[in-house]
Amino acid sequence: MDRISTERDIVALLGDWASGRGPLYRKLADALTRAVEDGLLLPDDRLPSERGLGEALQVSRATVVAAYQELRGAGLLSSRQGSGTRIASDVKVPRPTADGRVPGGTAMTIFQRLIDGPGELISVAVAAGGAAPELAVTLRELVRDDLDELLSGPGYHPSGLPELREAIADYLTRNGLPTAHDEVVVTTGAHQGLVLTTELYVSQGATVIVETPNWPGCLDVFRSAGARLVTVPLDEEGPEIHTLGTVLRERKPSLLYVMPTYHNPTGVLMSAARRRRIAELAAEHEVPVLEDNAYMTYHPESGVVPAPLAAYAPPGTEMLSLGSLAKAVWGGLRIGWVRGPAEIVQRLSRRKVLADIGSPVIDQALAARLMPRLDRILADRSKELGLQLDHMDALLRNRLPSWRWQRPDGGGALWVELPGVDAMAFAQVAVRHGVDVVPGAVMDPDGGHANHIRLPFTFSPEVLDELVHRLARAWSEIARHGPAPAVQVVV
Amino acid sequence: MDRISTERDIVALLGDWASGRGPLYRKLADALTRAVEDGLLLPDDRLPSERGLGEALQVSRATVVAAYQELRGAGLLSSRQGSGTRIASDVKVPRPTADGRVPGGTAMTIFQRLIDGPGELISVAVAAGGAAPELAVTLRELVRDDLDELLSGPGYHPSGLPELREAIADYLTRNGLPTAHDEVVVTTGAHQGLVLTTELYVSQGATVIVETPNWPGCLDVFRSAGARLVTVPLDEEGPEIHTLGTVLRERKPSLLYVMPTYHNPTGVLMSAARRRRIAELAAEHEVPVLEDNAYMTYHPESGVVPAPLAAYAPPGTEMLSLGSLAKAVWGGLRIGWVRGPAEIVQRLSRRKVLADIGSPVIDQALAARLMPRLDRILADRSKELGLQLDHMDALLRNRLPSWRWQRPDGGGALWVELPGVDAMAFAQVAVRHGVDVVPGAVMDPDGGHANHIRLPFTFSPEVLDELVHRLARAWSEIARHGPAPAVQVVV
Known part of the structure; x- marks a missing residue:
C-alpha cells in the first residue's frame, strides 16, 4: 500500500511552502526536498499526478511539472511508465528518530509558523497580541515590594506557587465555582493542563469525545496519546445533546472534552441549560469531563455568562476545568491551570x-497579583475587542459580501463559510497574497467543514484593513482567474 | 503471582510515612490507607509479614502488628491462615486513571516532598537554595529598560526567545563548543530538555545506557517512555570505558546518557581523555549521545574543566547537550536548553x-541578560559553596568518622558510603530525626549502592550544623538501639 495516498496529505505535509520570494516551481521543489530531508517522504513514496497536485495547491499543472523535473534532475524523484512519480529508491533517509510531528496531526502547520519565526505574512494562525497594560504595572509593583522574599526560596513548586493557587481558587469561587487551593494545579498555559490531563485519562486506543469543529492544537494532544476521536457537532447552545447522549452510551469514552466559555473556533457560549444537561449525562454515564475555558478573549460584560460546567456537576462526577491568562493578560506569561x-x-x-x-x-x-483584577482586565480588553469585531464585520460585509458568518458570543475569531470554495485551496491562494489562513478541515477530525476558515479579529484596525484587503484580492483571484500562472517570478 | 512482592516495594510506596506527629502505628496505618485510596495497593494484594515490614521500616514488629490490627478493624485488611495478610477483596478501587507515578520509578518519593509542601524536616532530597543576587539586579534593569518592547509581542516562542538562543549560543561558543542560535532550543529547565529528547529518541522497549549511580529524576523520564536501562559504573574519570564499549557493541542502544560536568550524585568531572574516547565510541557505534551539564552547582575556578563532550564529537555524530541556569542562578527561573x-x-x-x-x-x-555574566556568577557562587563543602566535610569527620566519602570535583552533594548499613533502613530512622535522606538504591537502576546516601552541602553553615547533628543522632540510634519502640507518642 502506498504511504502517501491523497493530494491532501501532500498539501498538509508541505505547509505554507509558497510563502517567501522566488518562482513557485522552485519553492515547491525546495519544499519537497525538505520533506525528504526531514523523513516525511520516504524512498519509493508515490507522489500525486502533476494535474492532481496542481489542483490541490491551486497552481497550474506546469508549475508542478517544472518542480518534478527539477527534482528528477537532482536524483530525488524517479518516474516510470505505469508507476507514476515516486521518491527515488536511493535517497538518503535520515536517522529513524521521531520527527516531533503527531501522526495524523493537523496543528503543526499552524505552529510551524511560530518555530520558523515571523515573515512578511499576516498570520491569522495564532490570534495573539501584546500584553494587557496591567502586566507591566503589576510587574513593577512586584519588583518593588516582593522580589527579595520571592527569590529567597528554592523555587520549585510542582503544584504551583501557593499564593497563585489561592488566587485562582478565589477567582473561580467568585465566578460561581467554589474552589479550595488544593483543587488547583498551575500549568504552563492551559495547553500543558490539557497535556497532563490527557496523560492521566487517555491511553492508547481510548475514545475521547470532542466537539467539531475544534482547535487542532488540542486535537493533536489527544492524537499524540493514541486517542480515537469521536465528534459531536455544535448548535447555538453548545454540543448537540442528542448526539452527545448517543456517543456517550455507545462509545464508552475515557474523556469528554468541551469548550463552554467560549468554543474555539466558533465563539459559541454554552448555555446554562446545556451545561446542566451535559453534567447530568456525564454523571449518568460516569464519564470524566474536561472543560476548557481558556478561550477568554472577547468576553462581553453585557452577556450573561453561566458558571463553569463543573458547578453543575452532581456529586461524584469527575470534572476538570482548564483556565488561562493567555487571552486576557498575555500569552507570553504562560500561566494556566487545571x-x-x-x-x-x-x-x-x-x-x-x-x-x-x-x-x-x-x-x-x-x-x-493579577488574578484579583482579572474581571476588570477582561472587561477593558473586551471593550477594545468589541470595536475590532465591529470593524472586521463591516470590512467583510463591504469587501466579501458573499462570505457567511455569525457574530460570535465571545472568543477571538469569526468562523466564516466560503460558499462553494474548498478552504484548503483558498488558503493556498491566500498565502501567496500574504495571509496565512487556517482552513476548516484541519479543525475537524472527520475532515468536514472543508469550506470554512477561522478568521481572528484580534488585530489593530490598520492590520484588519490590510488583512481583509489581501483576503479580498485572493478571493477575487480564486473566483475569477483559477490557478496561478506556471512560473510567477516575484523578485 | 503477587503484585507486591518485597518489603522494599512497600517501603518505596509508603514514602516518608513516618514524618509528622502522632503514634508510629497510626501513621503507618494511615499511609497504607492512602496507598489503597490512591490505587497503589489493590484488593487481594499481599502485604509483608509483621516482622519483615518492621525490619524494612526500622520499627518494631509490635508497631506493624498494631497498624495491621487497626486496618483489619476498619475492614481494609484480611488475614487468613496460610494466606498471610492481604488487602481486603471488597475495598473500593479508585477510577482506573493513571495516578501520575512512573511504573518502577524511584524519583516520586523525592519530589512528593515538593508537592506536599515544606514541613519541619530538613529535606536533603532537592539541593536547591535561593537566587543569586544578580537575578534581582538584572530583573530591575530589564523592567527599567526593555519591558515595554518585550510585552508588545504575542509572546509565543517554541524554540525560545531569539535573544536568549543567541546568548546561550555565545556562552557555549565561549566555553569551547562553537554554536549557532538555531542549534539551541530553550526548555523549562534542563529537565524538560531531557523529556523532549527522550520523546524523540526513546520508544517503548528501547535501550538507554546510563551511568550508575544516577539521578532518579532522570531515570524516571526514561522509564516513563518504556526504556530498558543498561548501566555503566563510574571511575574517577567518568563512565568505565571498557564496560561502555561492551554495552555499546552488544546492546544496540537508542541513546547514551552521560553527565560530564558534573556527574550527579557523585560529583565526578569527566576527564578530557575520557570525553574523547566516548565521542569516538559513539561515532563508531552510531549511537546518539545526550550529555547533561546541568549539575553546575559548585564549579571551582581553580579546576580545569574540559569543553563539553559535543566539542569532541567527530563529524556526523549525533550529540545533544543539556544545560541550565537552575544551579548557578536559580531553580525558580526554570531556564534550561538543549x-x-x-x-x-x-x-x-x-x-x-x-x-x-x-x-x-x-x-x-x-x-x-544573565548569560553573558554566567561565568562570573558561577565563580562567585562557587567561592561560597566551597566554604560550605569544607564546613560539611569537617562536621562529618568530627561527628560521623566512620562514614566514607571523597571530595567531589563539583556539583552540590557528597556521595557518602555508610559502612555496613542499608541506606533505606537508615533513611527510615533519619526521617524520624527530622532529615529526609535519599538512599543510594533509588539512584541505581540495578538496586545497587544500597549503603550510599546523597548528602547536599548547599546549605548555610547553621543548617549544616543542625543537619549533621540530626544525622549523627539517627546514626547512633541505628548503630546502638536497633528499631524504634512500638508506640512512640510525639505530641
Missing part, C-alpha cells in the same frame, strides 16, 4: 514533576 | 509546541 478534585490534582502534580518539575516562579507571583 | 544539530533542534521545537507551546517570556529575557 481545577479538579484534590486527589486528581495530586496526580496531575506528579505528571507536572515528570514534565518539568514546576513552572517559573516570577510569572506565577505576577499572576497571583 | 544544544544540538539544527534539524534535531527543529524536531525538539515541535515537541516543545506539543508540550506547552513555549516557555514564559519574561524569564527568558531575564536569562538572556
Whole structure:
C-alpha cells in the first residue's frame, strides 16, 4: 500500500511552502526536498499526478511539472511508465528518530509558523497580541515590594506557587465555582493542563469525545496519546445533546472534552441549560469531563455568562476545568491551570514533576497579583475587542459580501463559510497574497467543514484593513482567474 | 503471582510515612490507607509479614502488628491462615486513571516532598537554595529598560526567545563548543530538555545506557517512555570505558546518557581523555549521545574543566547537550536548553509546541541578560559553596568518622558510603530525626549502592550544623538501639 495516498496529505505535509520570494516551481521543489530531508517522504513514496497536485495547491499543472523535473534532475524523484512519480529508491533517509510531528496531526502547520519565526505574512494562525497594560504595572509593583522574599526560596513548586493557587481558587469561587487551593494545579498555559490531563485519562486506543469543529492544537494532544476521536457537532447552545447522549452510551469514552466559555473556533457560549444537561449525562454515564475555558478573549460584560460546567456537576462526577491568562493578560506569561478534585490534582502534580518539575516562579507571583483584577482586565480588553469585531464585520460585509458568518458570543475569531470554495485551496491562494489562513478541515477530525476558515479579529484596525484587503484580492483571484500562472517570478 | 512482592516495594510506596506527629502505628496505618485510596495497593494484594515490614521500616514488629490490627478493624485488611495478610477483596478501587507515578520509578518519593509542601524536616532530597543576587539586579534593569518592547509581542516562542538562543549560543561558543542560535532550543529547565529528547529518541522497549549511580529524576523520564536501562559504573574519570564499549557493541542502544560536568550524585568531572574516547565510541557505534551539564552547582575556578563532550564529537555524530541556569542562578527561573544539530533542534521545537507551546517570556529575557555574566556568577557562587563543602566535610569527620566519602570535583552533594548499613533502613530512622535522606538504591537502576546516601552541602553553615547533628543522632540510634519502640507518642 502506498504511504502517501491523497493530494491532501501532500498539501498538509508541505505547509505554507509558497510563502517567501522566488518562482513557485522552485519553492515547491525546495519544499519537497525538505520533506525528504526531514523523513516525511520516504524512498519509493508515490507522489500525486502533476494535474492532481496542481489542483490541490491551486497552481497550474506546469508549475508542478517544472518542480518534478527539477527534482528528477537532482536524483530525488524517479518516474516510470505505469508507476507514476515516486521518491527515488536511493535517497538518503535520515536517522529513524521521531520527527516531533503527531501522526495524523493537523496543528503543526499552524505552529510551524511560530518555530520558523515571523515573515512578511499576516498570520491569522495564532490570534495573539501584546500584553494587557496591567502586566507591566503589576510587574513593577512586584519588583518593588516582593522580589527579595520571592527569590529567597528554592523555587520549585510542582503544584504551583501557593499564593497563585489561592488566587485562582478565589477567582473561580467568585465566578460561581467554589474552589479550595488544593483543587488547583498551575500549568504552563492551559495547553500543558490539557497535556497532563490527557496523560492521566487517555491511553492508547481510548475514545475521547470532542466537539467539531475544534482547535487542532488540542486535537493533536489527544492524537499524540493514541486517542480515537469521536465528534459531536455544535448548535447555538453548545454540543448537540442528542448526539452527545448517543456517543456517550455507545462509545464508552475515557474523556469528554468541551469548550463552554467560549468554543474555539466558533465563539459559541454554552448555555446554562446545556451545561446542566451535559453534567447530568456525564454523571449518568460516569464519564470524566474536561472543560476548557481558556478561550477568554472577547468576553462581553453585557452577556450573561453561566458558571463553569463543573458547578453543575452532581456529586461524584469527575470534572476538570482548564483556565488561562493567555487571552486576557498575555500569552507570553504562560500561566494556566487545571481545577479538579484534590486527589486528581495530586496526580496531575506528579505528571507536572515528570514534565518539568514546576513552572517559573516570577510569572506565577505576577499572576497571583493579577488574578484579583482579572474581571476588570477582561472587561477593558473586551471593550477594545468589541470595536475590532465591529470593524472586521463591516470590512467583510463591504469587501466579501458573499462570505457567511455569525457574530460570535465571545472568543477571538469569526468562523466564516466560503460558499462553494474548498478552504484548503483558498488558503493556498491566500498565502501567496500574504495571509496565512487556517482552513476548516484541519479543525475537524472527520475532515468536514472543508469550506470554512477561522478568521481572528484580534488585530489593530490598520492590520484588519490590510488583512481583509489581501483576503479580498485572493478571493477575487480564486473566483475569477483559477490557478496561478506556471512560473510567477516575484523578485 | 503477587503484585507486591518485597518489603522494599512497600517501603518505596509508603514514602516518608513516618514524618509528622502522632503514634508510629497510626501513621503507618494511615499511609497504607492512602496507598489503597490512591490505587497503589489493590484488593487481594499481599502485604509483608509483621516482622519483615518492621525490619524494612526500622520499627518494631509490635508497631506493624498494631497498624495491621487497626486496618483489619476498619475492614481494609484480611488475614487468613496460610494466606498471610492481604488487602481486603471488597475495598473500593479508585477510577482506573493513571495516578501520575512512573511504573518502577524511584524519583516520586523525592519530589512528593515538593508537592506536599515544606514541613519541619530538613529535606536533603532537592539541593536547591535561593537566587543569586544578580537575578534581582538584572530583573530591575530589564523592567527599567526593555519591558515595554518585550510585552508588545504575542509572546509565543517554541524554540525560545531569539535573544536568549543567541546568548546561550555565545556562552557555549565561549566555553569551547562553537554554536549557532538555531542549534539551541530553550526548555523549562534542563529537565524538560531531557523529556523532549527522550520523546524523540526513546520508544517503548528501547535501550538507554546510563551511568550508575544516577539521578532518579532522570531515570524516571526514561522509564516513563518504556526504556530498558543498561548501566555503566563510574571511575574517577567518568563512565568505565571498557564496560561502555561492551554495552555499546552488544546492546544496540537508542541513546547514551552521560553527565560530564558534573556527574550527579557523585560529583565526578569527566576527564578530557575520557570525553574523547566516548565521542569516538559513539561515532563508531552510531549511537546518539545526550550529555547533561546541568549539575553546575559548585564549579571551582581553580579546576580545569574540559569543553563539553559535543566539542569532541567527530563529524556526523549525533550529540545533544543539556544545560541550565537552575544551579548557578536559580531553580525558580526554570531556564534550561538543549544544544544540538539544527534539524534535531527543529524536531525538539515541535515537541516543545506539543508540550506547552513555549516557555514564559519574561524569564527568558531575564536569562538572556544573565548569560553573558554566567561565568562570573558561577565563580562567585562557587567561592561560597566551597566554604560550605569544607564546613560539611569537617562536621562529618568530627561527628560521623566512620562514614566514607571523597571530595567531589563539583556539583552540590557528597556521595557518602555508610559502612555496613542499608541506606533505606537508615533513611527510615533519619526521617524520624527530622532529615529526609535519599538512599543510594533509588539512584541505581540495578538496586545497587544500597549503603550510599546523597548528602547536599548547599546549605548555610547553621543548617549544616543542625543537619549533621540530626544525622549523627539517627546514626547512633541505628548503630546502638536497633528499631524504634512500638508506640512512640510525639505530641
